[in-house]
Amino acid sequence: MSRRCQMTGREPGFGNNVSHSHRRTARRWDPNIQTKRYWFTAENRFVRLKLSTDAIRTIDRIGVEAAVARIRARGEKV
Numbered sequence: 001m002s003r004r005c006q007m008t009g010r011e012p013g014f015g016n017n018v019s020h021s022h023r024r025t026a027r028r029w030d031p032n033i034q035t036k037r038y039w040f041t042a043e044n045r046f047v048r049l050k051l052s053t054d055a056i057r058t059i060d061r062i063g064v065e066a067a068v069a070r071i072r073a074r075g076e077k078v
Contacts, residue, residue, distance in 0.1 A: 003030045006071050007055040038064045
């Protein structure tokens with residue numbers, strides 16, 4: 001599963017684990033991506049979105065129609 005938020009575009013961050021002896025090993029910080037289903041009244045159907053928890057709160061605030069418009073403006077298919 002792609003760890004990318006459809007609304008905010010949030011992706012994994014990359015860096016290093018640094019041990020006590022200062023050895024570095026690669027690691028990544030994955031965003032908290034959830035699959036969420038919303039009823040989209042404009043098209044009379046459900047839309048399934050992969051969203052970060054931050055984007056879920058944003059959709060609760062602005063509404064599904066505005067969120068889908070933003071996602072489509074970014075060029076993503078919904």
